[in-house]
Structures are given as structure tokens and as C-alpha cells.
Amino acid sequence: MPHRVSVVGIERCIGCYSCMFACSRLRFNEVGMARSAIQVRSAGGIERGFIVIVCRACIDPPCAKSCPTSALKPRPGGGVILNEDKCTSCKSCYEACIVRAIVWDDERDKPIVCRYCGFCTKFCPHNVIALESIGREILV
Numbered sequence: 001m002p003h004r005v006s007v008v009g010i011e012r013c014i015g016c017y018s019c020m021f022a023c024s025r026l027r028f029n030e031v032g033m034a035r036s037a038i039q040v041r042s043a044g045g046i047e048r049g050f051i052v053i054v055c056r057a058c059i060d061p062p063c064a065k066s067c068p069t070s071a072l073k074p075r076p077g078g079g080v081i082l083n084e085d086k087c088t089s090c091k092s093c094y095e096a097c098i099v100r101a102i103v104w105d106d107e108r109d110k111p112i113v114c115r116y117c118g119f120c121t122k123f124c125p126h127n128v129i130a131l132e133s134i135g136r137e138i139l140v
């Protein structure tokens with residue numbers, strides 16, 4: 001069964017960025033905010049809180065459709081899988097994502113796409129995010 005990371009309690013987010021640091025550490029062995037597949041931003045002022053942006057694991061992903069080299073392919077059941085070797089850094093996927101969930105890695109000039117591992121969820125102190133089974137029929 002495929003999984004995705006879901007935002008289950010945005011009102012509890014305190015903007016600690018632990019989820020971003022966890023992703024950045026796992027993927028790039030660094031603790032920073034620039035290279036993380038999950039993004040936390042201020043919603044515009046203390047009272048309005050934060051927004052968390054992460055891949056929604058679309059069933060018919062526009063990001064993959066836009067990829068001219070098939071570097072980004074639909075994952076069975078929803079979401080995408082990236083084969084970086086085929087990526088030509090054209091940025092089409094980055095532009096095509098409907099929720100802006102693809103982060104651009106300026107250092108490597110490559111997209112950062114969620115791998116649906118749920119590592120970030122283990123570091124959220126307020127259970128704002130959770131790894132969920134998306135339970136969609138898998139058509140291979």
C-alpha cells in the first residue's frame with residue numbers, strides 16, 4: 001500500500017522546522033532549510049500560524065506529465081518517483097506542481113521530490129504531520 005505524508009493538525013504547528021531539518025539530514029546529511037522535501041512557512045504573522053507544504057501524491061501527477069525525459073514517473077497508487085540520472089534540470093516539474101511541493105535544489109540544480117518515507121513525521125513534537133496509507137487501487 002502506498003503512503004504519503006499528510007498534514008493532520010496545522011493549528012498545532014509552532015514553526016520549529018524540526019520536520020525540515022529531519023528531511024534535510026536524511027537526504028543531504030545537512031541540517032538546513034533550503035534542501036527539504038517538506039516545507040514550513042509562516043502564513044503571515046504570529047496569529048495566522050504556519051502552512052506546511054508536502055507532496056499530495058496525486059493519482060495523475062501533473063509534475064510527471066510535464067517531464068520530457070520520464071525522469072519523474074507516476075508511482076503506482078499515487079505520487080511520483082524520480083530517476084535523477086535522467087533529469088536534465090529543465091524545471092518543468094517544479095513549475096507544474098499544483099501545490100508547489102517540488103523544491104528546487106540550487107546546489108545540485110535538481111528537483112527535490114518527497115519519497116514518502118515519513119521520516120519527518122517522527123520529529124514533529126505536536127503531531128502536525130502523519131504518514132498515512134493512501135489505500136488507492138494500484139494499477140500497474
Ligand code: SF4
Pocket residue numbers: 066067068069070071072082086087088089090091092093094111
Ligand atoms: S527537472 Fe528533471 S524531473 Fe523535472 S521535468 Fe525536468 S527533466 Fe523531469
Ligand code: SF4
Pocket residue numbers: 054055056057058061062063064079080096097098099100101102
Ligand atoms: S509533486 Fe506536486 S504534482 Fe507531483 S505528485 Fe506531488 S503534489 Fe502532485
Ligand code: SF4
Pocket residue numbers: 012013014015016017018019020040050052123124125126127128129
Ligand atoms: S515539526 Fe511539526 S510543529 Fe515543527 S514545523 Fe514541522 S510540522 Fe510544525
